[in-house]
Amino acid sequence: MVANPQFSYMSPQEYLEWEKTQELRHEYIDGEVFAMTGGTKPHNRIAGNLFTKLDDFLAEKGCEVYISDVKVQVSESGPYHYPDVVVTCDQRDKESIDVVQYPCLIVEVLSPSTAAFDRGKKFTCYRQSSTLKEYVLIESDEIAVECFRRNEQGLWVLHTYSEEDNLDLESVGISIAVKKLYRQVRFDVEEKN
Incomplete structure (x- = not known):
């Protein structure tokens, strides 16, 4: 940013x-x-892979999934962020064309320039949402996924996933193989300026 x-x-x-x-x-x-x-090809591919899986799964469940161009409004006065993927199952969000106010799942695909902000201040902002149940961080330069899940006491608990694991998204009731998130992602390509 x-x-x-x-x-x-x-x-x-x-x-x-x-x-x-x-x-x-x-x-x-x-x-x-x-x-x-702007993002990288791995960043875009990971977000797209997750979006596709979620969109297919949620098509008939009354939930909506959006990718990168829809704002999340944390409170009346902001902040407003554009997460890589956001899911809402709240009927109140159907009243807006460009903002999600009641997310249950937010996903950020990390890049070296935004990782600290996504883990820190952005997560602090997102935690203000009473409807948010899971916050997922996906690395774009290696295979690693972190899911922060709000437990029944309201505490955020970290769950980590590696290449052989399935990412369990309890907020929407789906389990996705981590390998599928990284489908067609190449880490061995050098960045060209």
């Missing part, structure tokens, strides 16, 4: 109106606007 130097402060409503007119996506945190950076 890159801060937008044009604005010193923007209200949530100003952000929502302004962002509708922008070609690029921007996240909103505490009055500041941040341009979203």
